[in-house]
Amino acid sequence: MSAVTMVAAINAALRDAMDGDDKVVVFGEDVGRLGGVFRVTDGLSDRFGPQRCFDTPLAESGIVGLAIGLAIRGYRPVPELQFDGFSYPALDQALNQLAKYHSRSGGLVDLPVVVRIPSFGGIGSPEHHSESPETHFAHTAGLKVVCPSTPGDAYSMLREAIECPDPVVYLEPKQRYWTREEIDLPLRTEPMDQAVVRRAGDDVTLVAYGNAVATAMAAAAEAEVQAGLAVEVIDLRSLAPIDVDAVVASVEKTGRCVVVHEAPRTLGIGAEVAALVQERAFYHLEAPVLRATGFDTPYPPARLERDWLPGVDRVLDAVQAVWEQ
Amino acid sequence: MSKDGTHDLELLRQMLRIRRFEERCVELYSASAIRGFLHLAIGEEACAVGVFQALGPEDAVVSTYREHGHALARGISMRAVLAELEGKVEGTSRGRGGSMHLFDAGARFYGGNAIVAGGLPVAIGLALADHLQGRRRVTACLFGDGAVAEGEFHESMNLAALWHLPVLFVCENNLYAMGTSLARAQAETDLALKASAYRMPAWAADGMSVRDVEDTARRAADAVRAGGGPYFVELRTYRFRAHSMYDPDRYRDKAEIERWKERDPIPALVTELTEAGLLSEATWRAIQDGVQAEVDDATAYAESGTLEPVEDLTRFCVADADADAGAEAVAGQALAESRVP
Numbered sequence: 001m002s003a004v005t006m007v008a009a010i011n012a013a014l015r016d017a018m019d020g021d022d023k024v025v026v027f028g029e030d031v032g033r034l035g036g037v038f039r040v041t042d043g044l045s046d047r048f049g050p051q052r053c054f055d056t057p058l059a060e061s062g063i064v065g066l067a068i069g070l071a072i073r074g075y076r077p078v079p080e081l082q083f084d085g086f087s088y089p090a091l092d093q094a095l096n097q098l099a100k101y102h103s104r105s106g107g108l109v110d111l112p113v114v115v116r117i118p119s120f121g122g123i124g125s126p127e128h129h130s131e132s133p134e135t136h137f138a139h140t141a142g143l144k145v146v147c148p149s150t151p152g153d154a155y156s157m158l159r160e161a162i163e164c165p166d167p168v169v170y171l172e173p174k175q176r177y178w179t180r181e182e183i184d185l186p187l188r189t190e191p192m193d194q195a196v197v198r199r200a201g202d203d204v205t206l207v208a209y210g211n212a213v214a215t216a217m218a219a220a221a222e223a224e225v226q227a228g229l230a231v232e233v234i235d236l237r238s239l240a241p242i243d244v245d246a247v248v249a250s251v252e253k254t255g256r257c258v259v260v261h262e263a264p265r266t267l268g269i270g271a272e273v274a275a276l277v278q279e280r281a282f283y284h285l286e287a288p289v290l291r292a293t294g295f296d297t298p299y300p301p302a303r304l305e306r307d308w309l310p311g312v313d314r315v316l317d318a319v320q321a322v323w324e325q
Numbered sequence: 326m327s328k329d330g331t332h333d334l335e336l337l338r339q340m341l342r343i344r345r346f347e348e349r350c351v352e353l354y355s356a357s358a359i360r361g362f363l364h365l366a367i368g369e370e371a372c373a374v375g376v377f378q379a380l381g382p383e384d385a386v387v388s389t390y391r392e393h394g395h396a397l398a399r400g401i402s403m404r405a406v407l408a409e410l411e412g413k414v415e416g417t418s419r420g421r422g423g424s425m426h427l428f429d430a431g432a433r434f435y436g437g438n439a440i441v442a443g444g445l446p447v448a449i450g451l452a453l454a455d456h457l458q459g460r461r462r463v464t465a466c467l468f469g470d471g472a473v474a475e476g477e478f479h480e481s482m483n484l485a486a487l488w489h490l491p492v493l494f495v496c497e498n499n500l501y502a503m504g505t506s507l508a509r510a511q512a513e514t515d516l517a518l519k520a521s522a523y524r525m526p527a528w529a530a531d532g533m534s535v536r537d538v539e540d541t542a543r544r545a546a547d548a549v550r551a552g553g554g555p556y557f558v559e560l561r562t563y564r565f566r567a568h569s570m571y572d573p574d575r576y577r578d579k580a581e582i583e584r585w586k587e588r589d590p591i592p593a594l595v596t597e598l599t600e601a602g603l604l605s606e607a608t609w610r611a612i613q614d615g616v617q618a619e620v621d622d623a624t625a626y627a628e629s630g631t632l633e634p635v636e637d638l639t640r641f642c643v644a645d646a647d648a649d650a651g652a653e654a655v656a657g658q659a660l661a662e663s664r665v666p
Contacts, residue, residue: 025457051457057487062446062480069450069464072435077450092477096440097447104436105428106419107641141642165644 003180009151010040012185013158018048026053028063028080037082038177060086064093071111076162084119085128098167099142110165120211120262122175124302132263137169138240145240146192147171149213151181156189173210193238195246201230204319205250207273208260209236216260219315239269248280255286256322260315265293287325290318330603336535337594338612340370343394345620354570359410363424364391368565371590372497373398375538379546384463385433387448390425392437401429403623413630420633442475449481452490463549467495471502474510485555486523492555493546503568504576520557532562533588
């Protein structure tokens with residue numbers, strides 16, 4: 001076992017996938033010679049050559065379109081869009097093309113593409129570099145959306161995403177890039193479409209993903225210290241599809257649910273989870289499902305970031321509110 | 326012109342197939358057998374037929390939404406194309422694609438596209454795959470003049486030229502992006518000149534002359550296949566009908582339309598071949614009868630086809646779960662489970 005960062009785990013997953021299948025290719029802005037802004041693709045171009053890990057011009061639609069064409073021809077492309085906000089210029093190719101080729105071809109053409117996107121905030125970077133793009137993708141049928149919160153999951157889920165016959169949007173919580181976990185690579189964790197219980201408890205269910213999992217875990221620990229509450233933390237991992245069974249099983253036990261995410265509140269994943277919970281577990285609920293989220297504003301400048309993000313305090317407020325109902 | 330005219334007669338026959346097919350589409354649209362949008366290329370047949378002479382079965386095609394003629398010229402059966410337009414499962418992609426998204430992986434016809442310029446980045450990916458594998462194949466990418474204004478055009482032109490990819494860009498310039506004329510949309514209306522800024526050879530051809538189109542396309546495709554990198558061909562053409570069946574066509578001068586109709590590529594070739602002694606009245610009659618029979622056969626085939634059952638609505642969304650459960654069933658299940666205290 002060794003302490004592995006998420007960056008190293010993702011790098012290892014790419015390297016192992018490329019070792020195992022010469023149809024796996026990596027490309028994007030500065031992923032080759034530079035090794036990526038966050039050094040996620042460091043060394044891949046040297047190891048596999050510029051035909052399998054290469055730099056592109058700043059052309060996000062072009063990058064996703066390249067992936068579609070390559071996938072039609074039997075490749076398993078893993079393009080990177082350098083920052084969350086940079087995925088928006090690629091939305092035409094992602095939402096109008098990538099998501100729809102399988103259906104448009106009557107099920108004959110698979111597109112095993114993994115679009116990696118360093119995502120979310122918490123590192124002091126401004127708007128366009130701290131966006132939460134998940135709803136745009138999760139709202140589009142034909143795309144799978146996953147988001148690891150630990151180095152082990154980052155490795156395992158990326159390997160599984162690359163093996164998947166469908167397009168997968170793989171959101172990397174860049175605030176967690178340098179967190180370490182004692183693991184042995186290679187490893188496989190739970191299947192990527194399953195949610196995982198990170199901390200068990202009978203009193204309140206916290207549902208989170210990405211950066212917010214660590215916040216939820218900290219809040220759960222604090223709730224135990226402050227109020228003696230046993231808070232269960234569910235790491236969704238997959239945002240499309242959502243593992244509703246796992247959430248419902250927890251809420252049937254606790255009767256109380258809070259969803260935590262950085263993304264703005266309106267029409268975020270939290271809205272969907274709340275809707276699913278009331279559809280499936282209405283008579284188990286002791287309180288309305290609450291959300292601790294980012295605000296419905298553009299992402300703030302660095303000095304206001306900590307006030308904008310749903311921190312432990314805001315999560316605890318929500319936990320207390322559902323508990324006291 | 327071939328000595329015995331065989332090839333020219335085939336060009337004529339193919340243009341007539343597309344013309345008669347689309348005229349039948351108008352009837353079927355009026356009868357509501359074809360639903361949604363319908364964009365016809367009547368007047369532009371020389372482009373489709375000429376370009377596809379230059380492509381082999383190993384080459385790939387990425388097209389745009391005005392692509393019935395491209396699909397037919399590619400050799401996709403008229404039966405399958407019409408069934409697709411009518412939303413029948415016997416269509417090229419089970420009726421899922423429809424008029425704007427004809428798709429046939431077997432024919433390496435990777436789709437029409439309702440997003441103007443949406444197919445260009447995909448074409449770059451297909452060509453990159455060939456390039457990486459050292460295959461001498463061409464990816465032909467067809468689009469209209471409207472696409473030239475889109476960002477994806479510029480991203481794709483640059484990528485193809487930068488990486489020396491085997492792409493044949495074919496711009497069917499019919500002078501109008503729906504209702505907006507080229508002069509109202511482009512600072513530089515010479516599209517071949519514009520393309521040449523990307524350091525690729527770029528030529529314009531008379532899109533109303535099937536022979537000129539074929540010659541230009543062959544020269545371009547041969548250069549691409551020989552490893553010369555991308556090539557841009559602008560085909561100067563005109564659509565005789567409105568943009569779509571909904572379009573009142575108020576933005577064009579009627580006299581302009583009539584002037585272009587005088588250059589209709591089909592009668593022009595008929596006259597030329599007749600005067601050269603290569604087309605007799607009887608041969609022309611036989612060609613027309615043969616085409617009519619094919620269109621009638623395709624119509625009957627599509628009419629007798631099967632509409633996709635509603636139970637299939639959620640299928641083919643993703644590959645590993647070609648779901649058989651309908652949306653209604655899921656909602657019903659959720660409701661039933663929520664009633665259990």
